[in-house]
Amino acid sequence: MSIYLLLFLEFFKMGALTFGGGYAMIPFIEETVLSHGWLTTGELVNFIAVSESTPGAFAVNISTYVGSEVGGLFGSLCATVGLVLPPFVIILIIAKCYEKFKESLIVRGVMLGLKSTVVGLIGATVLKVGYEVLFPLGFSFENFGTELLTGNFWFIIVVFAVMLFLLLYKKLNPILIIVLSAAAGILAGYTGLISV
Amino acid sequence: MKQKLKLYLQLLLTFMKIGVVTFGGGYAMIPIIENETSKKKKWIEPDDLIDVIALSESTPGPISICAATFIGYKVAGLIGAFCATLGVVLPSFVIIYLISLFLRRFEEIRIVRYAFFGIRAGVLALLIKAVISMFKKSPQNIVAYVIMAASLIAVAFFSANVIIVLLSAAVIGLAATLIAKKRGHEL
Numbered sequence: 001m002s003i004y005l006l007l008f009l010e011f012f013k014m015g016a017l018t019f020g021g022g023y024a025m026i027p028f029i030e031e032t033v034l035s036h037g038w039l040t041t042g043e044l045v046n047f048i049a050v051s052e053s054t055p056g057a058f059a060v061n062i063s064t065y066v067g068s069e070v071g072g073l074f075g076s077l078c079a080t081v082g083l084v085l086p087p088f089v090i091i092l093i094i095a096k097c098y099e100k101f102k103e104s105l106i107v108r109g110v111m112l113g114l115k116s117t118v119v120g121l122i123g124a125t126v127l128k129v130g131y132e133v134l135f136p137l138g139f140s141f142e143n144f145g146t147e148l149l150t151g152n153f154w155f156i157i158v159v160f161a162v163m164l165f166l167l168l169y170k171k172l173n174p175i176l177i178i179v180l181s182a183a184a185g186i187l188a189g190y191t192g193l194i195s196v
Numbered sequence: 197m198k199q200k201l202k203l204y205l206q207l208l209l210t211f212m213k214i215g216v217v218t219f220g221g222g223y224a225m226i227p228i229i230e231n232e233t234s235k236k237k238k239w240i241e242p243d244d245l246i247d248v249i250a251l252s253e254s255t256p257g258p259i260s261i262c263a264a265t266f267i268g269y270k271v272a273g274l275i276g277a278f279c280a281t282l283g284v285v286l287p288s289f290v291i292i293y294l295i296s297l298f299l300r301r302f303e304e305i306r307i308v309r310y311a312f313f314g315i316r317a318g319v320l321a322l323l324i325k326a327v328i329s330m331f332k333k334s335p336q337n338i339v340a341y342v343i344m345a346a347s348l349i350a351v352a353f354f355s356a357n358v359i360i361v362l363l364s365a366a367v368i369g370l371a372a373t374l375i376a377k378k379r380g381h382e383l
Contacts, residue, residue, distance in 0.1 A: 017362050019256050023326040027351060028358045042316075046303065049315040050295060052322065055216050056288025057225075057258035064289050068296035076293050080285065087257025088281055091265040092274070094251065102250070105377060106370060111254050112383060113369020116340035117361060119330045120347030126323045127352045133316045152313075159317035167325045175219060177318045185314020186307055196313045 003071050004078045010036075011063045011082035018059070019114045025059045027121040029066075030128070038070050041132045049182075052174045059083055152194045159184050203272050204279045210237060211264050211283030218260070225260050229267075239271045260284050337383055339372040 010032050018025040026048075033039040039047070051061040060080060067079030094101050101107060131139070133156055159181050166172040166180070188194045210232050218225040226249060233239045240248070252262030261281060268280025302308055334340060343365050350356035376383045 013359065015257050017256055017359060019254070023323065024330065026323075031358050045316050045319050046299075046312050048319045048322070049312070050299065051292075053219070054288065054291050054295070055219050056285075056291070057260045059258045060261070060285055060288050061292045064292040065296050065299075068293050069300075073293065076289070076296070080289055084257070084261055084281060084285055087252075087255060087261045088265050088277070090255050090257070091251070091262050092269060092277060094255065095266055095269045098247065098251065102247075105373060107254060109370035109373030109383075110366045111369065112335050112340060112373055113343055113365035113367065114362065115334045116343035116369065117347040117365030119327065119334050120344040120349075121351055121358065121361065122323070122327050122330055123344070123348040124350075124352035126320070126327055127348075129323060130320055133320055155314075156317045156320075159314060160320050163318045163321035164324060167321050168328070174322055177322060178315055181314040181316075181318030182311035183314070184317075185310045185312065189306070189310025189313065194310070194313060196309050 004075060006036075007067050007071055007075050008078040008082040011067070011079040012085060014059070014063075015083040016086035019111070019118060023058065023122055024118045025062070027125045029062055030125060033066060036070075038066055041129065042136075045129060045133070049178050053178055150195075151188075152196075155184075155188050155194045200272065204275055206237070207268050207272060207276050208279040208283040211268070211280045212287055214260070214264075215284040215287040225263070229260075229263050233267050240267055244270075335383070339369065339383060343368060 014025055014028050014032070018028055026044075030041065030044060033044060034041065047062060047065055048058070050065075051058050054061065060083060063079040063083040064076045067076030069075075071078065134153060136152075163177050163181055167174075167177060185194070189196060214225065214228055214232055218228055230242065230245055234242050234245055248263050248266045249259070251266065252259045255262055261284065264280040264284040265277045268277035270276075272279070303312060331344075334344070347356075347361045347365060350361055351358065373383050
C-alpha cells in the first residue's frame, strides 16, 4: 500500500473512533506509530510537549507531524485530512437531526461504553509512558539498587512530583509546566546531576 | 452571491483566529469560540453553543473540528462548514509542518536534550491530570467502572488492540443501557 494511503487510513480510523478529543487519542496514536515504526515512545512524549506549546488540537497536530515525518508535505496533508474527515462528515449528518440524536437510547448506551473505556485507555498509556520515562533501560530486580536508581531516576521523580502538585493544586497552565520542567532539565544537565 | 462569499471568508478568518489563539486545544477553546461566534458575530445562540459542546462530546474527533463544522453549517451550509473547518485546522497545520522540518535536528542539540529530558517528567504529570479530569467527566456507575478497569488491564498488561477494546466497550455500554432500561431503571 502506498505510504500516503496508509497515513490517510490510519488517521481516518483515529478520527472516526476517538471520542473525548485531546489525550483520549494518545493510546491509539501510540499503538499506531509504534507498530509502523513511525515514532518512538520518547519522540511521542517530546511531541506532546511541542503540541502543548503550540496552538491547535493535539489530534490535528500529531497527525500533521507524523504525516510530515513519514511522507513529507503530502504525507502530512493525507494524515490531517484523514483525521478531520470523519468528524466533519458525522457532524454534518447530525446537525440535521440533532434533537433525535440527543434523545436516542442507543447513542447514550454507546457513549457510556466509550467514555468509560477512554479513561482506562489513557490510564494504560500513563503506565506505559511512566515505565519508559522512569526505566528507559527496562526494569529488573537484579539491577534495581545500582543501575536503576541513578541521578536520572531521582531527577524524574522529583520533577514529576513537583509538576503534578503545581498542576493539581496550583492550577498552573500546561505551557508553564513544560517551561519549568525544561528549565529543570537544563539546570540538572549542566550541573551534571543527570546524564543524557 | 457577493454576500455569501463574504460570509464564507468571514467564517474562514474567524476560525483561523480561533485556531491561532488556542494553545493546548480541547476545552480551552470553548470560551474563545463563544466570544468570537456568539458574542461578536451573533452566528449562534449561547444555548445552541452548549448543544455543540455536548454534541462534540458524543461524536468522534477533536472538539474544535466538531464546533467549526457545526457552526459553519448552521451559518452557511456545506461550504460554510468547509470554510470554518479549514480555518480552524490551517494555523496548526502550517505551524506543526514547519516545526516537523527541524524538530529531529533540534532534538540533538545538547541544551535541547537536557530540556526534553526534564519535559518528560512534566508530560507525565500532564497525562496524569488528563486521566483525572477524564475520570471526573465520565459516567459514574458500576458498568462504567468495570469497563475502565477492564480496558486498562487489557491494554497495559495484555497489549490488547485499541480498536477492539473501543468496539467492545461500545457494545457492552449499549447492552447494559438497554438491559437497565428494560428493567425500568437508568444507568
